[in-house]
Amino acid sequence: MAAKSTSFDLNRFLATRTDAVNAALDRFLPSEKTKPATIHKAMRYSLFAGGKRMRPAVLLAAAAACGGSEKDAMPLACAVECIHTYSLIHDDLPAMDNDDFRRGKPTNHKVFGEGIAVLAGDALLTQAFEIAAQAKGWPRYSHRDLVLEIAKASGSLQLIAGQVADVEGEGKKTSVAQLRYIHERKTSALLCCSVRLGGMSANCSPAQLKALTDFGYNVGLAFQVIDDILDVTQTSEQLGKTAGKDVAVAKATYPAIVGLEKSRKIATQLTDKAFASLKTFQGRAVALEALAEFLLKRDK
Amino acid sequence: MAAKSTSFDLNRFLATRTDAVNAALDRFLPSEKTKPATIHKAMRYSLFAGGKRMRPAVLLAAAAACGGSEKDAMPLACAVECIHTYSLIHDDLPAMDNDDFRRGKPTNHKVFGEGIAVLAGDALLTQAFEIAAQAKGWPRYSHRDLVLEIAKASGSLQLIAGQVADVEGEGKKTSVAQLRYIHERKTSALLCCSVRLGGMSANCSPAQLKALTDFGYNVGLAFQVIDDILDVTQTSEQLGKTAGKDVAVAKATYPAIVGLEKSRKIATQLTDKAFASLKTFQGRAVALEALAEFLLKRDK
Numbered sequence: 324m325a326a327k328s329t330s331f332d333l334n335r336f337l338a339t340r341t342d343a344v345n346a347a348l349d350r351f352l353p354s355e356k357t358k359p360a361t362i363h364k365a366m367r368y369s370l371f372a373g374g375k376r377m378r379p380a381v382l383l384a385a386a387a388a389c390g391g392s393e394k395d396a397m398p399l400a401c402a403v404e405c406i407h408t409y410s411l412i413h414d415d416l417p418a419m420d421n422d423d424f425r426r427g428k429p430t431n432h433k434v435f436g437e438g439i440a441v442l443a444g445d446a447l448l449t450q451a452f453e454i455a456a457q458a459k460g461w462p463r464y465s466h467r468d469l470v471l472e473i474a475k476a477s478g479s480l481q482l483i484a485g486q487v488a489d490v491e492g493e494g495k496k497t498s499v500a501q502l503r504y505i506h507e508r509k510t511s512a513l514l515c516c517s518v519r520l521g522g523m524s525a526n527c528s529p530a531q532l533k534a535l536t537d538f539g540y541n542v543g544l545a546f547q548v549i550d551d552i553l554d555v556t557q558t559s560e561q562l563g564k565t566a567g568k569d570v571a572v573a574k575a576t577y578p579a580i581v582g583l584e585k586s587r588k589i590a591t592q593l594t595d596k597a598f599a600s601l602k603t604f605q606g607r608a609v610a611l612e613a614l615a616e617f618l619l620k621r622d623k
Numbered sequence: 624m625a626a627k628s629t630s631f632d633l634n635r636f637l638a639t640r641t642d643a644v645n646a647a648l649d650r651f652l653p654s655e656k657t658k659p660a661t662i663h664k665a666m667r668y669s670l671f672a673g674g675k676r677m678r679p680a681v682l683l684a685a686a687a688a689c690g691g692s693e694k695d696a697m698p699l700a701c702a703v704e705c706i707h708t709y710s711l712i713h714d715d716l717p718a719m720d721n722d723d724f725r726r727g728k729p730t731n732h733k734v735f736g737e738g739i740a741v742l743a744g745d746a747l748l749t750q751a752f753e754i755a756a757q758a759k760g761w762p763r764y765s766h767r768d769l770v771l772e773i774a775k776a777s778g779s780l781q782l783i784a785g786q787v788a789d790v791e792g793e794g795k796k797t798s799v800a801q802l803r804y805i806h807e808r809k810t811s812a813l814l815c816c817s818v819r820l821g822g823m824s825a826n827c828s829p830a831q832l833k834a835l836t837d838f839g840y841n842v843g844l845a846f847q848v849i850d851d852i853l854d855v856t857q858t859s860e861q862l863g864k865t866a867g868k869d870v871a872v873a874k875a876t877y878p879a880i881v882g883l884e885k886s887r888k889i890a891t892q893l894t895d896k897a898f899a900s901l902k903t904f905q906g907r908a909v910a911l912e913a914l915a916e917f918l919l920k921r922d923k
Binding site for chain 2: 353357358359361362363366409413416417418419436437438439440441442444445446448449450452453455456457460465466467470471473474475477478479480483484486487488490491
């Protein structure tokens with residue numbers, strides 16, 4: 324795959340957007356001193372644990388591709404990051420994936436205890452909707468649409484369904500079709516939702532929303548395939564979380580089912596599909612293209 | 624306190640509203656067969672475990688007091704019940720209150736395991752916003768207002784703050800002021816939110832909303848004081864949940880701090896305050912009045 328965006332400075336884009344998202348999250352979240360302090364410390368601990376802000380980044384890039392402003396997109400970018408962080412806190416719990424480290428730091432329940440970790444996840448999920456409600460609405464995309472978009476992508480048919488299927492699939496034989504079902508929900512749903520929300524914040528056309536949906540769906544799947552690959556090929560130190568975990572718990576992954584080489588090929592094919600759906604933006608989706616390339620080439 | 628609503632058939636009101644709320648919840652929630660079946664079974668297990676539907680009842684009664692329709696209020700009634708049920712599932716977890724029984728049945732995690740119980744709570748919380756987004760909006764009370772209302776009442780400054788303070792307060796000396804702080808958040812916030820949402824669904828006047836807010840706040844506090852009293856005075860069989868639990872874990876309660884008689888007096892005073900705020904409805908708030916009486920006189 325040839326580089327498609329050599330003139331675009333992705334590092335600068337990511338650094339500036341991460342700073343802007345962090346500053347906005349800091350404004351939206353109650354301070355660490357706000358009573359009860361424990362819950363706000365716990366929420367902020369995971370929210371500011373050095374996440375890649377990939378979902379906010381694709382959301383802001385999608386808004387830019389549709390001619391929207393960062394200001395209009397930012398509340399939604401913060402909302403999806405709250406959703407993502409809540410899902411990580413709950414996934415890491417002993418009753419679920421039982422992970423001790425995340426992003427190179429002890430997981431939320433290792434620091435604050437299980438009870439507060441459950442509540443911190445609950446609070447971030449709730450906060451996501453409070454923040455989303457503060458976004459700008461349009462006649463075409465009302466607050467009702469924005470809330471429905473987030474609730475559906477995060478609900479029992481999508482994000483949560485992925486986690487359930489993931490937990491229930493451990494140790495069982497899984498087909499490629501089942502694995503795709505899990506990946507669509509576990510990762511693609513919220514990434515696709517992020518891209519769509521970016522477009523919606525920019526009052527995009529229905530055709531643009533369709534293109535963004537296809538893009539988000541395929542990039543989301545590619546992202547998860549690569550996550551599976553990295554779990555096999557990288558060390559815990561490189562990843563900042565426990566490597567080899569998927570193999571240890573016999574979790575269904577692409578490398579486990581179709582092998583490493585075929586997994587890499589699938590990731591590339593998905594990314595190519597994603598690129599194809601950006602043609603309609605006629606060069607205005609440079610940030611999205613650069614992000615897709617980055618997601619495919621990342622090593623952690 | 625004299626009976627204020629002898630002509631109103633509260634039992635009939637509660638029975639018909641409970642049936643209507645149950646039917647609406649059944650329509651809003653994915654069926655038990657919807658994949659992944661486990662999560663939808665778990666969500667429905669707790670949602671249809673015989674709850675009193677007190678929050679939907681006050682919401683529908685508030686809507687009626689403002690001349691609104693049950694149809695317009697129903698999505699919001701279902702949303703608050705989803706929030707209430709999610710909070711019970713998570714509160715019962717071993718990492719929190721560690722309760723084995725709720726409403727006379729084994730708690731969610733006893734039936735489905737802790738991992739699914741966490742996810743079922745998450746899913747109901749998310750579902751609440753999906754359902755609320757389907758309510759009717761008004762120029763005065765938009766979807767943005769409705770979502771903010773629910774998110775704030777359920778968030779880290781209210782409902783979740785109450786649970787945090789409750790957990791952190793166990794075994795510690797608690798003042799009456801601290802206890803009121805906990806009760807305001809743990810119970811009053813969502814009850815007050817329910818009453819307000821009922822008014823908002825009926826496009827109520829700002830004066831009506833103020834009256835409903837005062838009513839909800841005081842009834843919510845009274846409700847929790849009575850819960851504390853019943854924990855001391857009733858058996859597990861009568862309550863359908865573990866009685867004496869508060870004493871066993873040295874939880875701060877009104878009877879523990881001010882004694883049983885004073886607790887009863889406080890509950891009556893709060894209910895009287897609630898009644899006073901309904902005067903503005905000039906007799907059209909019969910259902911709300913009857914509900915307040917019922918909440919004070921209940922024995923389980």
